Amino acid sequence: MADNAEILSGLAEIVEEVAGIDAADVSTEKSFVDDLDIDSLSMVEIAVQAEDKFGVKIPDDQLAELKTVGDAVSYIAKNK
Amino acid sequence: MSGRMTLPSGAAGARILGIGSSQPNTIVTNDDLAERVETSDEWIRDRVGIAERRIADADTTVVDMAVEAGGRALKDAGLTPSDIDTVIVATCTMPSPIPNAAAQTADRIGISAPGAFDLNAACAGFSYALGTASDLVRAGSARHALVIGAEKLSDWLDWQDRSTCIIFADGAGAAVVGAAGSDDRIGIGPVAWGSAGDLNQMIRIRTENNALFQEGQAVFRWATTKIAPVALRAIELAGLTPADIDVLIPHQANLRIVDSIAKRLRSKGAREDMRVADDIVHSGNTSSASIPLALDHMRAEGRVCSGDTLLLVGFGAGLSYASQVVVCP
Numbered sequence: 306m307a308d309n310a311e312i313l314s315g316l317a318e319i320v321e322e323v324a325g326i327d328a329a330d331v332s333t334e335k336s337f338v339d340d341l342d343i344d345s346l347s348m349v350e351i352a353v354q355a356e357d358k359f360g361v362k363i364p365d366d367q368l369a370e371l372k373t374v375g376d377a378v379s380y381i382a383k384n385k
Numbered sequence: 386m387s388g389r390m391t392l393p394s395g396a397a398g399a400r401i402l403g404i405g406s407s408q409p410n411t412i413v414t415n416d417d418l419a420e421r422v423e424t425s426d427e428w429i430r431d432r433v434g435i436a437e438r439r440i441a442d443a444d445t446t447v448v449d450m451a452v453e454a455g456g457r458a459l460k461d462a463g464l465t466p467s468d469i470d471t472v473i474v475a476t477c478t479m480p481s482p483i484p485n486a487a488a489q490t491a492d493r494i495g496i497s498a499p500g501a502f503d504l505n506a507a508c509a510g511f512s513y514a515l516g517t518a519s520d521l522v523r524a525g526s527a528r529h530a531l532v533i534g535a536e537k538l539s540d541w542l543d544w545q546d547r548s549t550c551i552i553f554a555d556g557a558g559a560a561v562v563g564a565a566g567s568d569d570r571i572g573i574g575p576v577a578w579g580s581a582g583d584l585n586q587m588i589r590i591r592t593e594n595n596a597l598f599q600e601g602q603a604v605f606r607w608a609t610t611k612i613a614p615v616a617l618r619a620i621e622l623a624g625l626t627p628a629d630i631d632v633l634i635p636h637q638a639n640l641r642i643v644d645s646i647a648k649r650l651r652s653k654g655a656r657e658d659m660r661v662a663d664d665i666v667h668s669g670n671t672s673s674a675s676i677p678l679a680l681d682h683m684r685a686e687g688r689v690c691s692g693d694t695l696l697l698v699g700f701g702a703g704l705s706y707a708s709q710v711v712v713c714p
Contacts, residue, residue, distance in 0.1 A: 346432065346641055349606045365602050 312359065312378045319354045320374075323347050333375035341374075361385045393525025396564035399518070400572020401714045402464065402529070405457025406558040406681035407450045408668065409441040415551070422547040429551045434640020438554035438669025440539045447479055450557035451490040451535035454677070458559035459494070462714070464529060466495040469561070471527035473518055474503050475510025475534045475673040477702065478541055486535065500527070507588070508636045508701025509578070510534055510673030511558070515697070516576030516709055518562040533559040534673035543596035552639070553597065554669030558677020570712055574623030577615050578707035581607075588702035608642045608700055612708075613649035616698040619708035627654035630710070631693040632683065636700055637665035637675035646698065660688055672701065680713070689713050 317331035487501035511534035518530035535557035664679035698708035
């Protein structure tokens, strides 16, 4: 089972691919909306790719709760 | 002993013989909308990829646009109204359910007593109607069918709702379908269609205000994950591979959905130089009209040429979806 660091690096790759943000800038304390300027549609694309990559389900209502990169990492770790 | 029925022999295949379209003259820019609702040109371009759209004036009807598009398609096909025996209008925005659009559209074009019916599969309507027309021609039920997608979404919008009024627009597009001659390539491949009725509330007209509503994020997720596989099925049904597709014309729902479908198809072997319709930039989302509008515009711009292999894929309210491969006339 992947640890949080592995999840973070996998998630950062997805964010880079979807939103064009350098993976190195994707750290746990960052807010998707306020710090990384990712909009709701890009969040859906990130969620869809994360679902494929980590084998989790991230429904839209859950997605809205994932404010920071750290929230997403914890959610994936807990639900995969 | 009772009589024995006979059936027409039909055609080996069907093809598109001509296309045409119609749009209102009035251009509404993003800046125009920003004067009415809290939005901006940058926000709209970024989220949906639209720069401007055409909105019909109060006196212009769905049928007016259908008549103009249909007449142009007939002319493009080199046919006259008397050649047409079937008219299908794909629409979901008639002002009332009765009378239908198809019979009066046919009458105004001068087509005498054709089989005429409307088809509501929302934004998938054109591909549904094209598939139906193709099969009617193949079965011998129709000789030449006029297929029209025509919509006046502006009648069904809350102009204070910035999540919808920035997206939808008005217009019509049409195609004439007839038999493929024995020396022709088959021009319309089998339709891959389906629906997801459990998700019917995701896009609907709200009865409180008679205005279109959609759950944007949920629809975006559905469209970006479920529609590319439908398009791939249409390619397979036609006996082709993704690399055979010259031009991708998805329903112009949102440029980001269009880009996502193109990306998924390229990951399955579609070519990098496959041309991808982006007519939404100047036409907005015109529901069932968007595919034939995009085709007609791309042909006028020289981005689609006669003989090109086109992949059409419509998807929207219902939820419903349909896709087929066609050869450009």
